[in-house]
Amino acid sequence: MKILVYSVLLLGLSMSCSADEKGAALSQKPVQVTVNQPESNSEGAFATASGKLVSKNSVNVSTRMMGYITGLRAEVGQNVRAGQLLVSINSTDIQAKGGQANAQISQAQANFNSAKKDYDRFSNLYKSQSASQKELDDMRARYEMAKAGLDAAQAMKSEVNAQYRYTNITAPISGVITAKYAEQGDMASPGMPLLTIESPSALQAQVLVSEQNITLIKQGIPVKITLKSTNQEVGGTVAEISRSSANTGGQYLVKVNVSDSANLLSGMFVNVQFPFKNNGKTNLDFQEGVMIPKSALVENGQLTGVYTVSSNNTAILRWVKTGKHFGDQVEILSGLNAKEPYIVSAEGKLFNGAKVTK
Template identity: 35%
Template sequence: MKIKSILGLSSISIVMLTSCGKKTDEKEMLPHAEAIEVQLSKPMTDSINQTGDLLVNGRMESYKSSNISSRVMGNVSRVLVREGQTVKQGQLLIQIQAADLMSQKSRLEESLTQAKSGYAHAEKNYNRFKALHEQMSATDFELDQAQLQLDAAISSVGQIKQSIVQIQILIGESNVKSPFDGTITAIYTETGSMANPGMPLLMIETSNTLILKVLIPESEIQNINKNQDVSIQLQQNGEMCTGKILHINPSANLSGSQYEMEIKPDAQKVNSFGWKAGMYASAIIKRQTKSLKKQMADHEIIIPKKALIEKGQLYGIYTISDDQKAILRWVRLGKDYGDQIEILSGLKKEESFITEADNRLYNGAPIQVK
């Protein structure tokens, strides 16, 4: 029995030694991973230039447009224009019934006649008491009372005259006229409808002057100037013309970190092409050469976007360890500068990072700097 046990243990030991020997041999036979050649860089400290063309899309709109409304309430008696019609400044567009206003004016005019009669009587009475007062035949109180009656009559006449002027203005507002030369693009009412103060009746737009409205991202706004020349291409058929930046909104509060910009195209080209409001077009804007260094604060760390590694919602970069291994480091991003981006945390200014590699990198990969 003892001999069998010893033989059994010997067999197990031989098997274990053989197995260990095989693993050692296999480990020694594994080839060493070849080093991946990479290029290193450090966060930007010198000035760089952002140049090239920026392409943004937008829509053609009328340079001037207005919703025309009424200041008076009443039934629409006549609509004198139709959609698409060209109109001149001051042209009558819509008439609103003003019978109530005319009636009010008549009553005020009657009141004015009575007030003027009262004023004449008060003036005559005052002059009589003034003469008597000078002859010591009227008291100071009687003269003061005559003066008060005269002042009240003068005030009454003035108030009624002012009311008549206001009524006349409202009667004039019942005739809705065009505020400028343009084209009727929409009519919101019809004969017999009720017009209320502030309610739009129609829309008018300038027909011969268009602008292209586009949105510029925050990262590009520093590279664009007012009055800068741009190229405009209509998306429908590729027609092109030149234009000039007319206005850049200084605030992006209402447009999600994008700045609204207006571009005025060449009017002669627009008219010859027959471009219309509502058409979509692209603006090709040449970036103005600017030093990004001027936009940066002293504490900012800027790297090229091409160095970033994106995994889901995480961003990282590859750095190099002391033993020449690639180390993936997660970073937090900041301001966007076009092809450059700010690093808020995860990298120091003096640290190097990998910008290019000849093969696919992975965490711990051996690397060799070119």
């Protein structure tokens, strides 16, 4: 019996509260609101892709010889100029080969000088018919062999000099050292990367695009690039489009030149928005480009909504699904169409059914 009485009391209270809210909504003065249309891409649809910024000019510094690193004048984050000495490698072996090459050149030069004198002398004797043709031919052969020996010794010396250049490694470009793979005292080997230098003045956004969208992306089209960490938005232009997904997990690599890379760093994560012109065809994979300001969103726990205006000029809270963020704008994936007005701001408290005036 008590339970029945309690239930009747709760029902009465709820009915009275509901009546009170309806009465408040009817007696409330209309709230002044600012209404806006969702921003949509008038050209058609768009697709988004995620990736990161990389330097267009990135060089791995390595050597072609083996030896201990005797000097490493480089630190990560250091600015270097082209031609600046960065790494020195022990050159004892090269110095020994250089001494051998010099000795071989001296020996070959002496043989060449002797052979040349004999050849010149026998040429004069042959002209005065004091030497035979065979004797002249023998002197000519000896002279040519001595000349070839001298050329070989000089070529060996040039090879040694070329190896010397790899004992003192300089910066191939001007930029910033972004990675260091060895320390002083380590053993360097041919092809082993020692440093990475990047030029921060020219950055690219590298993103992976799905196969549904790659055929509609063209070289040279303008795009929007948004930094995930700061929501900063910059412009860009599609520079390169890969036509193979064999090494990228079924997606296609697209490189975008960043128009303004000031205050941007290589490695930052970005979202890139690719616009598509409307060709009259419907593709469910494309978004209609519904973008609204973040300030228009209403947060309630894990739900996100936006107030719309009914035909009776009342506020209606519509739950929506949001997508990627582009600056101060947010992408609406569902719950709001491109032609539906929504409330941007209000001069009073809004709730479902509240009277509004524009």
